[in-house]
Amino acid sequence: MTAALRQAPAPAGAAGPGRRDRAAARRPAAWRRRTLRALSLLAFAGLWQLLTAAKVQFWVRFDHLPTAVQVWQAFGRQLATDQYWQDLADSLRRIGSGFLLAAVLGVAAGVATARSRWASDLLGPVLEVIRPVPAIALVPVAIMLFPDNEQGIVFITFAAAFFPVTVSTRHAVRAVPPLWEEAVRTMGGGRWRVLWSVVLPGALPGVVGGLSVGIGVSWICVISAEMVSGQFGVGYRTWQSYTVLDYPGVFVGMATIGLLGWLTSGAVELLGRRVTRWLPTRPGSAR
Amino acid sequence: MSTATATAAATATTGLRLTARGLALGHAGHPVLDGLDLDVAPGEVLTVVGASGCGKSTLLRALAGLLAPTAGELLADGEPLAGPHADRALVFQEDGLLPWRSVRRNVELPLAIRRVPRAERARPVAEWLALVGLDGHQDRLPRQLSGGQRQRVQLARALVGSPRAVLMDEPFGALDAQNRAAMQQLLLTVRERLRCTVVFVTHDVDEALLLGDRVAVLGGGKVAALHDVPRPREAAARTDPAVLRLREAVLAGLS
Numbered sequence: 001m002t003a004a005l006r007q008a009p010a011p012a013g014a015a016g017p018g019r020r021d022r023a024a025a026r027r028p029a030a031w032r033r034r035t036l037r038a039l040s041l042l043a044f045a046g047l048w049q050l051l052t053a054a055k056v057q058f059w060v061r062f063d064h065l066p067t068a069v070q071v072w073q074a075f076g077r078q079l080a081t082d083q084y085w086q087d088l089a090d091s092l093r094r095i096g097s098g099f100l101l102a103a104v105l106g107v108a109a110g111v112a113t114a115r116s117r118w119a120s121d122l123l124g125p126v127l128e129v130i131r132p133v134p135a136i137a138l139v140p141v142a143i144m145l146f147p148d149n150e151q152g153i154v155f156i157t158f159a160a161a162f163f164p165v166t167v168s169t170r171h172a173v174r175a176v177p178p179l180w181e182e183a184v185r186t187m188g189g190g191r192w193r194v195l196w197s198v199v200l201p202g203a204l205p206g207v208v209g210g211l212s213v214g215i216g217v218s219w220i221c222v223i224s225a226e227m228v229s230g231q232f233g234v235g236y237r238t239w240q241s242y243t244v245l246d247y248p249g250v251f252v253g254m255a256t257i258g259l260l261g262w263l264t265s266g267a268v269e270l271l272g273r274r275v276t277r278w279l280p281t282r283p284g285s286a287r
Numbered sequence: 288m289s290t291a292t293a294t295a296a297a298t299a300t301t302g303l304r305l306t307a308r309g310l311a312l313g314h315a316g317h318p319v320l321d322g323l324d325l326d327v328a329p330g331e332v333l334t335v336v337g338a339s340g341c342g343k344s345t346l347l348r349a350l351a352g353l354l355a356p357t358a359g360e361l362l363a364d365g366e367p368l369a370g371p372h373a374d375r376a377l378v379f380q381e382d383g384l385l386p387w388r389s390v391r392r393n394v395e396l397p398l399a400i401r402r403v404p405r406a407e408r409a410r411p412v413a414e415w416l417a418l419v420g421l422d423g424h425q426d427r428l429p430r431q432l433s434g435g436q437r438q439r440v441q442l443a444r445a446l447v448g449s450p451r452a453v454l455m456d457e458p459f460g461a462l463d464a465q466n467r468a469a470m471q472q473l474l475l476t477v478r479e480r481l482r483c484t485v486v487f488v489t490h491d492v493d494e495a496l497l498l499g500d501r502v503a504v505l506g507g508g509k510v511a512a513l514h515d516v517p518r519p520r521e522a523a524a525r526t527d528p529a530v531l532r533l534r535e536a537v538l539a540g541l542s
Contacts, residue, residue, distance in 0.1 A: 183383045186351050187397040187448065188373030197396070201387045278387040278428050 066248040074248035075255065083237075088256065091222060091234040094150070095264065098157025099218045106162045106214070107207055110169025111199060127166065135160035135221045139228050153225045153233075160221035161214030168213070172206020173199055205279060208272030215268050219261040234260070302330035302484035303374060303451040305350055309359035311508075312345050319345045321508030322359065327452075332478065332485040334499030336492055338541060341505045343488040347454050350486060351377045363452075373397060376450035378441050380457045384429040390416070390440050391425040397448035415443040419473060435466035439473070446477065452484040460489070471497055492537050496530055504540040512540045 048068045050056075055063035066074070078084040109127065112119035135156050142152035180198045189197065226235030238253025305327040313319035319342040327333045337343050348354045349361060352371040361368040363375070376397070377383075384393050394415060395408045416422050419439040429437055438458055445453055459467045471494060478485065489495050495502045496516055504512040514537060517529045 177382070179379060179383055180385055182348075182351075182353055182371075182377065183379065183385070184396070184400070185353065185371040186373075186375065186377040186454075187400050188371070189400045193400055198385065201385070204387075276387075278430065280430050 064247070066251055070248045071251040071255065074246075075252045078249070078252050087232055087234050087237045088260070090232045091226065091260070094153050094157055094226075094233065095215075095218055095222050098154045098222065099161050099215055101154075101158045102161035102165055102214055102218070103211060105158075106165025106210065107169050107200075109162075110166045110207075110210075111173055111195070111203070113166075114170045114173035115195075115199065127163075131163045131167075135217070136224045136228075139225060142225075143229060149229050149231060153222060153230060156225040157218050157222045161211075161218040164213040164217060165207070165210040168206050168210025169203060172203035172209075175206065176202035205272075205276045208268075208276060211268050212265060212272065215265050216261065219257065219264070223257055301451065302328075302482055304329045304362075304364050305452060305484060305486065306362040306365070307346075307349075307359065308362070310346075310349065310356050310361060311358035312342070312349055312354060312356055313508075318357070318508055320349070323505075323509050325503065325510055327484055327486060329484055330482045332487060332498055332500045333503055334487045334489060334495035334501070335503045335505060336489060336495045336537060336541065337505030339490065342508060343490075343505055344456055346505070347377070347456050347486060347488050350452075351375055351454050353377075373401060373448055374450055375452045375454060376445035376448065378438075378445045378453065378455040378458045381434065381437070381461045383441050384437055384444070386429050389426050389428060390421065390432070393429070393440055394444045394447055396444065401448065411447050412443075415447045416440075418477065419443045433466075435462050435470065438462065438466075438470060442470075442473070442477070446481065449481075450483060452486070455485065455487045457489055458487075459494070460491075467494075474498060492534060492541070495537070496534060502533075502537055504537055506540065512537070 045068045051062040052065045052067040053069075057063055109123060113123055113127070114120075138156055138159055139152070142155045143149075146152040146155060176199055180202055181194050184194050184198050222233075223235035223238070226233035227239040230236035234253055234256050238250055238257070241247070241249030241253060305325075307323055307325040310323040310325075311318055311321050313321075319340075323342075323346065325333075325346075335343050335346065345354065349356060350368075352368050352375065363372075385396070388396070391412055395412045398408045398411065413422065413425075416425060419442055421436060421439050421443070424432065424436065429440070432440065441458065445455075459470045462470060475498065485498075487495075487498055489498075499516050500518075502514045502516060503510050504514075506512075514533055516533065517527065
């Protein structure tokens with residue numbers, strides 16, 4: 001039984017086999033959890049296969065959908081093409097630059113609006129007016145604003161992640177206990193010292209939360225933007241597949257988006273946990 | 288310990304004279320301090336007692352330069368206070384340590400702020416940690432320490448930069464009796480070696496009598512009474528008739 005489970009393709013646990021994971025793997029409890037995670041994915045794929053292979057129809061119709069096996073085979077074929085990897089690289093590059101820009105500017109805007117009344121009065125209203133606009137609704141703006149599509153897509157990705165990061169940072173900065181700042185000020189620390197040694201590290205847990213949300217929204221928007229106005233990229237390819245009636249291809253695209261999203265948010269989570277090790281740990285917390 | 292003693296003696300500084308004249312602080316129409324006069328002599332240990340909400344912490348924060356007076360003046364060595372300064376270190380009741388910094392990095396912070404080169408920080412930090420009994424805990428995070436140990440780190444951090452005054456806001460208030468007694472003894476030991484001025488706020492009259500050269504009783508936004516504490520300062524002095532009479536007087540002043 002265990003041997004079979006061990007063979008199970010476990011993309012869940014495979015997200016980041018770090019030193020911690022290997023140490024954890026020695027404990028039976030960790031194995032049980034990994035097994036469960038793999039089973040969750042396998043059960044989903046199995047159910048899908050059953051419904052589509054049997055062409056089940058009861059109000060929702062599974063007869064037009066490709067089966068899990070067909071998708072798996074299409075996935076295998078696509079992995080062998082250069083185009084697949086080219087699309088992957090394009091999407092990753094867009095998300096990388098857009099998200100990075102959002103992280104840097106979002107943290108800066110969050111800190112500025114939380115710490116300075118001037119910045120809050122000057123930036124606050126503009127940010128609040130733009131914030132409710134869905135990033136994907138900015139596509140026309142992006143098309144008019146930027147000379148080429150590429151920059152437009154990065155802009156959409158940036159806009160998507162910017163607001164969660166800014167808002168989380170602002171709240172986190174306001175929640176930093178004043179005591180820490182007072183301690184540093186009575187040591188002779190000035191404005192910048194307080195910022196670097198108290199505000200930024202103290203707000204880090206909240207910033208990490210914003211980044212986690214931001215990377216997720218970024219994926220949604222980069223894919224949507226690629227579908228609307230892209231050339232190349234996973235989103236573009238997925239939509240292309242649909243227009244040429246290559247349904248397994250559509251699902252390969254969706255699976256790719258899912259996996260990439262999972263991997264990148266996992267990376268953000270891991271990084272976040274690394275830099276906030278000082279937080280009090282709750283025994284038995286689901287980590 | 289001997290090297291620590293030597294350094295501590297070498298870095299002993301002259302204490303700061305802290306003066307408040309007609310100090311008023313608080314919200315308009317609701318003053319916490321109202322016309323408070325106080326003069327803390329260089330190198331003196333002044334303990335401040337008073338009922339909760341009488342403005343003990345407010346006074347301390349004003350002396351630290353964190354709160355600006357609404358009226359009156361605050362002087363350090365005769366010069367008006369202009370905001371916080373490394374000369375006046377503040378020790379908090381609890382949670383004053385930065386939780387993401389290790390013990391060592393917390394203690395070296397005042398030196399880092401003063402741009403002491405990295406190589407020159409290690410020795411004083413190690414010496415002070417040894418003096419407060421925490422050598423071997425350098426790389427721990429504050430959350431891995433007990434409450435008493437955290438207060439020891441705060442004390443080391445306050446003193447490592449050789450401030451001329453140390454302002455302590457009920458630093459042992461959250462500790463159990465045993466830890467509290469140990470910390471009081473530690474403070475007295477350290478005190479022998481540093482000549483800095485200490486203003487120590489507490490709600491514990493016995494602690495005030497044990498540690499203070501003088502005890503100020505706060506009430507009505509002013510210093511209601513100021514008592515000299517008879518010396519020598521020893522645990523046995525708690526049963527000394529003169530100290531007991533003073534204790535009665537201070538307690539009477541509080542009620």
